[in-house]
Amino acid sequence: MTILHGLVAVVILFLVVNDGMQPDCARADVQYFPIPAVSSSKNDGNDAGLIVPVLVTEPDGELKYIIAPMLIQNSIVGTRGTINLFRYEPGGREMRLIGSYSEEIERKLLFSYTDPAFSQGRYSLNFGASFFKNATSRFFGLGQGTSESAETNYTAREGRVNWRFGVYANEVTQIAVGQRFRQVTLQGGAADLPYTGNQFPSVDGVQGETLILGHRATFYYDTRDNLVSPTDGMAVTAYAELNQNIRNGDHPIYSRYELEIKKLLPSESKHAILVVRADLQATIGDQVPFFEQSSLGGQNNLRGYGVDRFIDKNLIALSIEERVHLARAKVAGVMADFEIAPFLDTGQVFNSFKDVSFRDYRLTPGVGFRGIVRPNVVGRVDYGYSHEGGAVFAGLDFPY
Secondary structure (H helix, E strand, C coil), X not given: CHHHHHHHHHHHHHHHHHHHCCCHHHCCEEEECCEEEEEEECCCEEEEEEECCEEEECCCCCEEEEEEEEEEEECCCXXXXXXXXXXXXXXXXXXXXXXXXXXXXXXXXXXXXXXXXXXXXXXXXEEEEEEEEEEEEEECCCCCCCCHHHCEEEEEEEEEEEEEEEEEEECCEEEEEEEEEEEEEEECCCCCCCEHHHHCCCCCCCCCEXXXXXXXXXXXXXXXXXXXXXXXXXXXXXXXXEEEECCXXXXXXXXXXEEEEEEEEXXXXXXXXXXXXXXXXXXXXXXXXXXXXXXXXXXXXXXXXCCCCEEECEEEEEEEEEEEEEEEEEECCEEEEEEEEEEEEEEEEEXXXXXXXXXXXXXXXXXXXXXXXXXXXXXXXXXXXXXXXXXXXXXXXXXX
């Protein structure tokens, strides 16, 4: 628990310093409200606990900070304490600091900074670092035809560092370059399932330590009216990435590619927004670690399955959802919109493009509930159904 106490101290110091730099006339308004936290996830087990979000707003009502301490009892890893700190600035700048400590195995420390209008809007800047141990990770083997009975569990012990620098060609087009470093070691998991290292010892990435250094070039075309909570427009992202598997002496180089298209089609009143997303991913190379390949399942695609349910070198996915406005209300001093979003996700993973078949597509219908404090904050809970049951996911953003 020392780690949690240290994180709390950092958060308090951060707020005191920043508050002290503001003149008296700009003192912020502080609101807080406890929320019961009860959830059930296909991979992560059952949660019961309390979240106490603290919202700090400027005198004009603009959201400045969210501080969200959490105390959760999880059915797999025991008691978990978490501190979440989000800071929002004009121009879309955002900073996130998250620290978490669980009774059994799991740890998490994350920092990220985003500035989409760096240097008076000429550039964009992103960087971040994280360390975590996820004790409920799952692996079923590679390919679309893996059986639910082959489910295994492992702890993903990971360290990550990344940066990205973008140059705007015009208001809607950006070219960016960046790098990432990823260190991964598999350890015994916390779930009552066979250990992945015992069941799949020959799969690339399972044994030993993996060190990945990636170099990426990305093209963005984005006409959406907001990056976090858009209501109209289109976004196209295409990247090419060259990776070095530092520990692999036989086949150290492989490449990855992705083309993603998102289109928002609002009604005239914008009380209903149809959102369509198409995604194509490809991996080229030999002995690519399984966790570096494309995957389906989780909070952002094929939401009726657990995270990483299907893994292979390539992926095709299509999602569609209708975001319907339900109400607007003042919560803790800020205006919030509430939406319901029925959706349908489909997709498949495959080793080679000649293996693509319509009969291999998986379908997961579902429904989501969203709370939005525009322009910076989105909270959501999504339930997706599949022939393996269903899955519930919560997050602080839209799935796409």
